[in-house]
Amino acid sequence: MKAAALLAGALAALVACWVFANLQGGFLPWFLFGTVAVLALYEGLTAWLPLRRVTVARRLSARRLSSGQPLTVQITVQRGIPWPLAWWRAADQLPAAWDGRATGAQQITLPLWGRTWTFTYRISHLPRGVYTLPGVLLEAGDLLGLLSRTRTCSCHEEIIVYPQVVPVRGWMGHRPEERGLQQATRRRSEESSNVIGVRDYAPGDRLSRVHWPATARRGVLQAKEFELHVTGQLAFLPDLSRRSFHRTDPSVFELEMVIAASLMKYAADARRPFTALFHRTGLTSLGPGADDALLFRCLFELALARPDGGVDFPTTLRRVAQEIPVGATLVVISPDIGREAAVAADLARRRVQMEWFVPLAGPALSHAQREGLAALAAARVDLHLIRTPEQLSDLRAGGVEHVAPV
CATH class of the missing domain: 2.60.40.10 (Immunoglobulins)
Incomplete structure (x- = not known):
């Protein structure tokens, strides 16, 4: 009962009992008045005292x-x-x-x-x-x-x-010295750097970059790769698009957050410079760096993350591929392996190295997922199918067939 109504009723009852006792007289009316007075006092003190100070x-x-x-x-x-x-x-x-x-x-x-x-x-x-x-x-x-x-x-x-962080083992995050870049480059300052390897010739490369002995051996035009391009930087791109998750189990997004957090922790422990990119209403970029301060900023963003981005992931992938540093490895964490995403990855792969971690809810793959995986593999994107966090502790470089059966 509301205190004000109860106290008003108690006061009215007290006045009525007092009038009755004065008019009637005798023991019983005054006893009734005393009883009501004690109850009214008790209720008044209980309403006023307990919650003070x-x-x-x-x-x-x-x-x-x-x-x-x-x-x-x-x-x-x-x-x-x-x-x-x-x-x-x-x-x-x-x-x-x-x-x-x-x-x-x-x-x-x-x-x-x-x-x-x-x-x-x-x-x-x-x-x-x-x-x-x-x-x-x-x-x-x-x-x-x-x-x-x-x-x-x-x-x-x-x-x-x-997000939960699990140990990551068996993953290197391809370094540029492991594989040459595939984009055409015209900067003359590179020619004063040491040649560290060769790669396939890309349209737009200057003729001075052609490595003729390697071309003669392989029968395919090969271009020199210069030390100037070497960078160990990783660029992590988790998928926050609403479209990628509107038909998936909520556990898929949580698994994506575990994958992203674990890979970032692995990069920080290995002192690999990394950048984290989060695309919601706008593109937020954290880094580059390799210290604990950057790691905790990224983990905070992952704690806040929700699958509510209004921009579809293939669009985000195209944009990010044009903004990350040349020579970095783009690490994508997304369940969107549809044809549109594969086309965007193919375009991005011409400029940067790419690894793709695919969080999955169940053991079976749909026909559309299989087609997307085939298209991504054709674009030379290294794929890792992850169904449980424990799989991150047993990664091996090389591609999807080495991590989880298709």
């Missing part, structure tokens, strides 16, 4: 976690005015994504004269994301169940749940 503190076991880890929360309620004749309920305000994961986030107690009330609860298997715990809802009421008052105590806490 109350402070709430929240203590977290961690503020930075990985997906799937548990979180322990301790709530401490400090009462300034201990009123023993009231019950208390405390409920932590949790994000909707945590529904069904919290155990004991709401507690009821009768603190009596105690000034401090502490309880602990646990959230299991936290989902990836960035969350805010806004406050704790307190409720106090009388022992008769007639009145209750509520108050929200603000104690904001931000919790970042990064």
Whole structure:
């Protein structure tokens, strides 16, 4: 019952009992008046005292976690005015994504004269994301169940749940010294650099770049590859397009985030310079670098990431391929292996090296997926089919057939 209505009713009853006692006289009317007076006083004090000068503190076991880890929360309620004749309920305000994961986030107690009330609860298997715990809802009421008052105590806490990171083994992320670039280059400054290898001649190369001995041996025009182009930089491009995921299981996007986070962690541990690109309403680029600060910025972006980008992924791929540094390796993480994506990859592959990690939900591939894989393989894109995070611990260079059967 609302406190104002209850107190108004109690006051009206008190006045009525007083008038009745004065008119009727005798023990019973005055006893009734005394009883109503005591109840009205009790309800008035219960409505006013319990939630005054109350402070709430929240203590977290961690503020930075990985997906799937548990979180322990301790709530401490400090009462300034201990009123023993009231019950208390405390409920932590949790994000909707945590529904069904919290155990004991709401507690009821009768603190009596105690000034401090502490309880602990646990959230299991936290989902990836960035969350805010806004406050704790307190409720106090009388022992008769007639009145209750509520108050929200603000104690904001931000919790970042990064994607799960698993060990990556057997993946090198092709370096330029392993394979020559395939684009035509006209800069004369290259000719003062050391020749580190040869590659297929690309239309637009100057004749001075032709490596005649290698051409004679192979019977196909070969171009010199200069040391100036050598770079170990990786450019990670996770797919955030709404179109790529609108018909897939939500677990596919979560698997993509695990793949992206694990590969970035691998690059940072190996001190390989890398860039991360996120295309939502605009293209966000982080890096290049190879330090922990860049890694955690990227992990934060992955924690925030949602499959809600309005631009289809093939368009993003075409744009990114024109902006990353010459000689870098573009590492794509996307389940979109349709024909449009294959055409975009073919165009991008003429300028940069490319590796494609494909998160999948089930063991079987559709006919369209098989056609897309064939088109990507024809474009000389190294493919890795990933169905579980554990597969990242057993990668081997070479292509899709070495990682997961088609």
